[in-house]
Amino acid sequence: MARERSAPFACPGIPGAWFICMFKADFLTGLALLLVSALVLIESWRMPRLEHLKVHPLSVPGIVPAFLAVVLLIFGLVLVRRSIRAGGYRIGFNRDDLRRVLAQPGNQRLLMTAVLTIGYAGVLIGNAPYWLATGIFIFLFIVAFEWRRGMAGREFRRMGLVAGILATIITAAVALAFERLFLVTLP
């Protein structure tokens, strides 16, 4: 059954790319919308009515979030109903699918980009001096994406040198521009 499921619902033409299969994505998005809407409705209900301030009951803070939550709840129901009709809820994925997805060069580049960018902006910035964090990020980004398996030593050194020079120049230019020209206290 695990293999058979791929027949009518497995994203024709996009082997292994389970995560962009719209029916499945719509099913999951629909469920997420239902959950978020329900939570917002509960939160809106719990918001103060401000009776002690004698405010008009229709001007209370929870009324608009509740209205929006109801609209999103309806959209969520439509998405879930539609994807169930299309069989999207039955699509699953296993370790082999995941391996195939990760083996695609585009997805590998995406993953690498996400790790480098989030590592830089989310971890290094604020915890290391700005110039050091930025220099390391630019250097690593260039080297990580321009390095090729079997690259000659001389070519590798040249690439490293170019990455180092670019990292230094760009870091200096950005840091100076923001600190001196735009008077920003760098993180």
Place this chain on the structure above:
Amino acid sequence: MDVLLDNLGLFLGAITGFLTPLALFHILWSALLGIVIGALPGLTATMGVALITTLTYKLPPELAIIILICVYVGAIYGGSRTAILLNIPGTPANAATTLDGFPLAKQGLAGRAMGVATTGSVLGSVIGIFFLATLAPILGNYALKFQSFEFFWLAIFGIVISGHLTALDDPIKGWIAGFLGLMTAMVGQEGIHAYERFTYGTTELLGGFALIPAMVGAFGFAEVLSVMRNPQAEMADNPKDSVIPKLADIMRYWRTIIRSGLIGTIIGIIPGVGEDIGAWVSYAAARRKSKEREKFGKGSMEGLMAAETGNNAVVPGAIIPVLTLAIPGSAPAAVLLAAMFIHGIRPGPMIMVESPQFVYQVVAMVFFATLAILIYGLALTKPLLKVLAIPRTRLLPVVFVLCTIGSYAITNRIFDIWVMIGFGIAGYILRQMKYPMAPLVLGIILGDLLDKNLRRGLVLTDGDLTPFFTRPICLVLWLVTLSSILMSIDPFRNALQRAVRVVWPGARRDAG
């Protein structure tokens, strides 16, 4: 007549006001930067305007806004280069340009195609400028009649129409994006009783999610992820023919130019729709009316002209609601609106009362930006092509460094960097699932307007909903909104088509 002369005087005053060496210097570098941003695959007009906004905090308002408008106009034009030579749109606004631009380049007509793109972009902007100068004051005065009821419907109308037009295949996704944007705007201290909604004790969330980091994330970081995932594009041969536009092309396609300029301006005025839809609708209209329909998609100069005229005409069109209603007509216009607020300019219905000269200053700004793209389009073709050769592995880390420092620089908060990352990841995932970004951004901007005006309206009428549906402008807005929703529901649309065929038997079976 006196009003017309007064307005002309204000416009000429604005033009001469910008004829200073400093203003001209800013116009020249920012328009060039805009063209480069537009030409570089992966850098969009919205991202460019958002990033450059972070560099203009310390500048006087007029200079800051003219820089942003030059970047905006330049980027929409610059994207045509990439569309023609690489077959990938430099910005989403140039997607329709690839259909005929790249086939023309393959036929060895890249230079002429770029000339036609320049002509179309400039004439599209000129048509849009005419309507910006004439319609903005009229709409501004008309907007003074708007009360809470109208503003509530305007917000809903904007979200529904923007959601529909930016996700024509599946409008519900556009609406979901729009309402998610509205919901996002609910975070923070609300504007009537100052109650902190959904902040959970976090002081950083008191003011809600800042728009610029959110936009930089949704359009910048998401784009970095997207470009790195896609394979590197291959460039067509460098143009060997002349890029100077031919007068014959203008004379031959004058109807297409005017039609596309009008369509682009109208699409621009509709909240949150934007340049890409302007180009597609203009292209489709040109194809329908063309005598050489068979050439479309295979290298039609008329198709290219329509797409490029349409997308650039959207720019002045999108600024009309920014100035008169404080509602953006497109995603880059949303950043422009945010930048105006940052610089202490208060666009909206009161603008024609408080500072009518600013409206004409903006008209002059778009005029100068258009002149700049004309000059660069004719004079700097070959050097601009070198920009396309910059490897993305060296360009995108710089873009991300600017996304990070730009988000941080507004209020010097690390929290805003996390907002940028969060919106970037969410934006990337939503885009992969075909949710358009423009309604989401529009929702974030319109959330406060909807919140305050729905509650105010309900208080004014003591809960009576009648004025929301019976006031003339409200009536038009909710009827159009409802029609847009009903027309996207298959059983309703089919029933309507059947009814039309019963009443009018000659109607085409595929009508509707």
